Amino acid sequence: MKEIEGDPAYPIFSFACRWSQDDESKDHNKNWSKGLPEGRIWNSTGNSKIFKTYPTEKELEEILELVDDQIKNNPKYKNIDDYTSSIKFKHFETWHLNWFCHETFRDGFISQAEGFEIVYKNILQSFERYVNRNEILMEQSIMEDPNGFGTITLMGAEDRWRWRGENDGDPPPCRCNGCTSSSMIRINH
């Protein structure tokens, strides 16, 4: 098991998808229609995923196929064409940024001998190390590119008051039924 500062670290992959589609808004940036006939625009999406163990090429292909199908079958996107997508290794990290939350695998923390409150404390200490480490990298990337947005984002996790459980004011990590019955631990923002 790979570790960073004593915490279990997992492979994180990012994927990117791009395609052209019918333009229904008629009100967009010129770059969005570059090289396309009238009435068409480019669209794209990207995301990332944390894996418990390093995925095989076949697993990656299967995940990308699922993502491709979701996009191609989404009625929001009309007449998709020029479709391309890719998935690539990003880095090993202890926590993964998801939609308004950070997540990691519960297995890294559960110990039979420890009560839940001790486990929760270990989880928060691990997250604190992750945030501190990435805060420094985030500041460096902003200094190197003052006009850019930086390459690292913590989505507000650098503010400790944004660490919460299921609802505002609940202590982190999230103790909702979905989280406690899944293999993931989440800290919501």
Ligand SMILES: [Zn+2]
């Ligand atoms: Zn939850």
